[in-house]
Amino acid sequence: MNIFRLFGDLSHLAAIAILLLKIWKTRSCAGVSGKTQLLFAVCFITRYIDLFLHFVSLYNTEKVMKLIYISASVFTCYLIFFKFKATYDGNHDSMRAEFLIVPAAGLACLINTKFDAIEILWTFSIYLEAVAILPQLFLISKTGEAETITSHYLFAQGSYRALYILNWIYRYHYESHVDTIAIVAGVVQTILYCDFFYLYITKVVKGQKIVLPA
C-alpha cells in the first residue's frame, strides 16, 4: 500500500459518501445519472465476485472496503430508482448504457491476461469502469449545469483513478509491478474527466457554479 493508493481509495470513498449525502439530504437525485450509478454497481459486483465465492472471514480492510463499495453503490441505485424515483431526471439521463456494456464485455473477451471466468469478469469491470462516468457527463452536458455538490462528487470520483495512476507509477518504479490493462483503462478513465477538471478548478473552486455553454 502506498500513499497514492491510500488517498485514491479515500477519494473514492469520499465520492460515494458525497453522492449518498447529497441524495439523502436533498431527498432528490436531480442532476445525478442513475445509469452511471448502475454501471458502477455492476463494476463492483463483477470485480469483487470473490466475496461471493468464498466468504472468508472479514479479517482485512480490503474485504471490508469491497463490501462497503458494493453495498453503498447498490443502496445509491435503490435511492435513485426507488425511493426518490420521482426526482430522477430520466429524460436527460438518456445515454444508451448498452453502448458501454457490450463493447466492454466484448473487449474483455478479446484482451485479457487469462481466459478464465474470474479474470474476464475483472477485465470487464475495469473496462466498464473506464467509461461508466459517461452517462453522468452526458447528463450534465444536456442539462447544461451541475449542482456544486455534484461537482464535488465528480471531482472526488475523477481524482480516485488519477491517484491510482500515480500509484501505478510508484509501483512500477519501486516494485516493478505493472498491470497494463488496469493502467490503460485508468488513463482513459482519467482523460474523460479532464474537461470537467478544468471547469471544476476554474469555477467551482472560486465558488461559481458549473454552467456549460448550452
Place this chain on the structure above:
Amino acid sequence: DIMDEIKDEL
C-alpha cells in the same frame, strides 16, 4: 487456486 487470481488492488 482461484484465490491467487484475486487482484491486490481495489
